[in-house]
Amino acid sequence: MGLFLGRAYAEDGEWDLAMQMYTEALHYAKEYKVYNVAGYICTYMADLYHFKDMYNEIREKYAEASSLFSKAGNLKSQVYAMKNLAVEYAFIDSFLYAKKIMKKADSIASTLRLQIMDYNIANAYANIYDLQKRYDLAEKYYKKAISLDALHGMNDSIGLADIYVASGKIDLAKELIDKMILRDSLNYLLNELYVEIYKSKKDYKKALHFNEICFNISDSITIKQNKAKVFEIEKKYNHLKIQEENGRLKNAQQRFLIYFIITLAILIISSIVFYFYRKHTKMQLHWQEEKLYSLDKERSEIAAQLSEARHSLETIQEDRGENIRLQQKILSLSKKYKELQKQRLEGSAIYKKLSSLLVKPQPNNNKPLLTDKLWNMLVIELSRIYPGFRSSLYEQCPNLSEEECRYCHLHVLGFDGNNEAVLLNINPSSIWMKRTRIKQKLGSNLFKEQTLHNILVDTFLN
DSSP: OHHHHHHHHHHTTOHHHHHHHHHHHHHHHHHTTOHHHHHHHHHHHHHHHHHTTOHHHHHHHHHHHHHHHHHHTOHHHHHHHHHHHHHHHHHTTOHHHHHHHHHHHHHHHHHHTOHHHHHHHHHHHHHHHHHTTOHHHHHHHHHHHHHHOSTTHHHHHHHHHHHHHHTTOHHHHHHHHHHHHTTOTTOHHHHHHHHHHHHHTTOHHHHHHHHHHHHHHHHHHHHHHHHHHHHHHHHHHHHHHHHHHHHHHHHHHHHHHHHHHHHHHHHHHHHHHHHHHHHHHHHHHHHHHHHHHHHHHHHHHHHHHHHHHHHHHTTOGGGHHHHHHHHHHHHHHHHHHHHHHHHHHHTSHHHHHHHHHHHSOOTTOOSOSSOHHHHHHHHHHHHHHSTTHHHHHHHHOTTOOHHHHHHHHHHTTOOOHHHHHHHHTSOHHHHHHHHHHHHHHHHTTTTTTSOHHHHIIIIIOO
């Protein structure tokens, strides 16, 4: 995988990334003893070092590639690596060492008996002797290479023509170039050789002509290279833009995922807290109901005992002390019962809901906060806590309206006049008038000195 990624990066001109991929791939190839792949990676790394003129590293990688191909048993690739290594040593004038490497490569190639291998050996010797300026031997091996491989004949023919020019065989060079120029008239090297040939013949007019052709070819190549560079820059720019956009999208996706996880965690925690809160509230209400039921039952039993004691008191005077004790017990239990009823009322959902509405100001509100739904909840809750409250009101005052009856249910909660006015969305003065009117209906003489709240709590809730 790293090998193919490295090749892709190299083709895109991303040499540093390509080298990074090659280095990682080479490490794993050696670790798992995939020597053939490791050898190819080394040759690709040597190619990259050519772009950076890192000649020591080039030779190291070709030598390493040769060793790895040998371990893999890939003799053909080993010969190619050794040939490249020998030519690199020839470039630094280490001709003896280059020939030593070539002698070993030639020995291996001879066992393969492949024409392409013989061609590569001949081509390498030609290049080495050309660099050493031993033109007679270079000519020999160029001719041999041309005879072995017509596919590469053009390059070897140019090399041979260059040898002819360098060794003063001008006519042979011109004859060879005349044949090649028919196939490729815009070949820069061929036209450059024409310049050298006509300069040697002192035909400066023709030399100038071919020199101008070389300039035109060079300009054309430069323009193409510049266009290619511009295209490459645009390609890199677009690639960077895509990478930046991908990074931005990736960051956005990560932020969304983090927000989603946080939101989900908050929802889960809130659900758990709400569940336990509801469970605690239900348990508390259940406990209060059981407590009220227990006290109510005990109160009824004591009331029955008191009734029986009163009946017995008429016949047995000595039971007076016991009767008084029972009456005191009933009063004590009644007081506790009232307190529990009050606690249950203040802990009810409707009481808390109305309290929360009063805490949160609602400006520009022109409707009562107490909706029909909340009124129904209030009446039902009071009927549970004080079962005889509504019937007692109508028994005392049959002409009480439904609106006034509902207000009595609200007034029992103990809110002051201003709060009641807010809940009903009326003026506080209207609250005072409403209370006065209800007191009159309930019996003004009987409750003249008491507030409406005290009348409802002391008389009708009990």
